[in-house]
Amino acid sequence: MVRKILQKYGIRGGCHDQHFLIDERILDSIAEEANITEDDVVLEIGGGIGNLTERLLEKAGKVIVIELDPQLVDVLHDRFPDNEKLEVIHSDVLKVDLPKFDKVVANLPYSISSPITFKLFEQDFELGILMYQYEFAQRMVAKANTEDYSRLSVNTHYFADASIIMKIPPSAFSPPPEVWSAVVKVVPRPAPFHVDEPEFFLNLVTAGFLQRRKKLRNAIIKGNHLLKVPNIKQIVDELPEELMSKRAENLEPQELADIANHICKMKNVT
Numbered sequence: 001m002v003r004k005i006l007q008k009y010g011i012r013g014g015c016h017d018q019h020f021l022i023d024e025r026i027l028d029s030i031a032e033e034a035n036i037t038e039d040d041v042v043l044e045i046g047g048g049i050g051n052l053t054e055r056l057l058e059k060a061g062k063v064i065v066i067e068l069d070p071q072l073v074d075v076l077h078d079r080f081p082d083n084e085k086l087e088v089i090h091s092d093v094l095k096v097d098l099p100k101f102d103k104v105v106a107n108l109p110y111s112i113s114s115p116i117t118f119k120l121f122e123q124d125f126e127l128g129i130l131m132y133q134y135e136f137a138q139r140m141v142a143k144a145n146t147e148d149y150s151r152l153s154v155n156t157h158y159f160a161d162a163s164i165i166m167k168i169p170p171s172a173f174s175p176p177p178e179v180w181s182a183v184v185k186v187v188p189r190p191a192p193f194h195v196d197e198p199e200f201f202l203n204l205v206t207a208g209f210l211q212r213r214k215k216l217r218n219a220i221i222k223g224n225h226l227l228k229v230p231n232i233k234q235i236v237d238e239l240p241e242e243l244m245s246k247r248a249e250n251l252e253p254q255e256l257a258d259i260a261n262h263i264c265k266m267k268n269v270t
């Protein structure tokens with residue numbers, strides 16, 4: 001069925017990360033995982049030829065699709081004519097203000113996974129069922145003291161409970177990508193630890209992982225263009241040596257938050 005639609009519209013894919021999911025069972029499972037009801041406004045980023053959109057429209061009260069490629073925007077209008085539940089926004093997802101939504105379900109364009117994910121983390125929503133390149137998904141859910149633990153892992157942990165719920169082979173797509181994919185379930189929740197100044201904490205995490213092989217003390221001093229603390233050397237020298245001599249990759253999100261809170265307090269009194 002999905003292959004027929006690709007043929008009908010003469011779409012080959014390839015540019016703009018266009019690898020269309022053609023495995024009907026996986027498409028069904030992704031839609032099921034989103035547990036959509038009539039009350040839900042669902043956002044889909046990169047609607048493509050509408051194979052996932054079709055399933056979202058069956059259950060949701062409203063589906064908002066953001067699609068960059070004008071040819072695919074035409075396909076979406078053609079496949080779902082006069083469907084009052086559907087709104088198609090022809091735009092680059094990174095350049096548009098996101099509409100309000102309850103759930104986001106998408107087979108994302110992999111080359112911009114990172115900026116899309118950080119943009120989603122600024123929104124208020126209930127659930128995300130998101131397909132990524134497998135390695136990216138692993139970095140999202142990675143724990144401290146592992147190779148994959150990164151700025152992305154800490155940001156993800158700060159914003160949501162995230163877990164890999166499906167691993168998907170290249171053969172599920174047309175054209176097949178060179179990499180495996182994974183579906184990540186993202187359930188936003190309040191952070192499991194206290195942060196005095198969220199922006200400062202996230203900048204400290206960025207500074208720490210920009211120099212991930214350096215001791216945290218040196219990484220913070222080097223990354224102070226992000227933190228803008230006038231007396232940073234003095235402050236980090238007053239922090240416990242056992243924390244400052246570790247690398248960011250060896251510190252739990254909570255420990256990074258404690259350090260950020262401490263620097264915040266010191267910068268405000270000195």
Ligand SMILES: C[S@@+](CC[C@H](N)C(=O)[O-])C[C@H]1O[C@@H](n2cnc3c(N)ncnc32)[C@H](O)[C@@H]1O
Nearest residue numbers: 016019020021046047048067068092093107109
């Ligand atoms: C991996 S395909 C997924 C298509 C479809 N949802 C599916 O599952 O088969 C990614 C889609 O994102 C669209 N896309 C790429 N970059 C985009 C951007 N910056 N903003 C919005 N859509 C984009 C592509 O045109 C393509 O339709």
